[in-house]
Amino acid sequence: MTLNLLLFLALAVIAIASAAGLIMSRNTIYSALFLIINFLTVAVVYLVMGAPFIALAQITVYAGAIMVLFLFVIMMLGAEKPKEIEQIKWQRPLAIVLSGAILVEGVYALITRVAVNVTTSPATEVLSDPKTLGISLYTKYSLPFEITSVILLVAAIGAVVLTNKSRKETGK
Amino acid sequence: MIPIAYPLSLAAILFVIGIIGFLLRKNAIVIFMCLELMFNAANLAFITFS
Secondary structure (H helix, E strand, O other), X not given: OXXXXXXXXXXXXXXXXXXXXXXXXXXXXXXXXXXHHHHHHHHHHHHHOOOHHHHHHHHHHHHXXXXXXXXXXXXHHOOOOOOOOOOOOOHHHHHXXXXXXXXXXXXXXXXXXXXXXXXXXXXXXXXXXXXXXXXXXXXXXXXXXXXXXXHHHHHHHHHXXXXXXXXXXXXX | OOOOHHHHHHHXXXXXXXXXXXXXXXXXHHHXXXXXXXXXXXXXXXXXXX
């Protein structure tokens, strides 16, 4: 048991525990904090696997920006009290059945396939350091980059249109 | 280094936990957070392979 493996197992336990806490906690803010713990743990896992840039990007973008946004939304909308939405009667049992099915399937896949050697095909390009990534993103992959920004813009416009319509309906 | 099965199984476990939370919770914000958890698990799988 090398030190790396031991460290990874400890981090894996923390990540799984925080994910379980996320889906089981009654308070929404506790769920958000559990998710932050999960992101930080996974970022350290990236560090252990030898990808420092991705680890820091994960901390900055995911745990830093996205989760802070989540917490702002939760606190501004007062979403810790769950709203009374109409529920389909058979939704909860069906959800339990489906999640039980996928849990069984996941455990089965894990137990029977953990020992298999996964052969990794060599990557077509070395994209690990930020400078190469930046250069290739702007020269070779510039078309997908532009299309991605257009998609994000469409999503933002869609969000504004949808909330604008609902605000008109409530008469504000 | 770490054998490749372990980070992959961690990603699978996180993904399954995300799906279970996604199907079972009523609060919309928690559903979004379970989505984020699933994204993160898939990201972990990608980075494991690289």
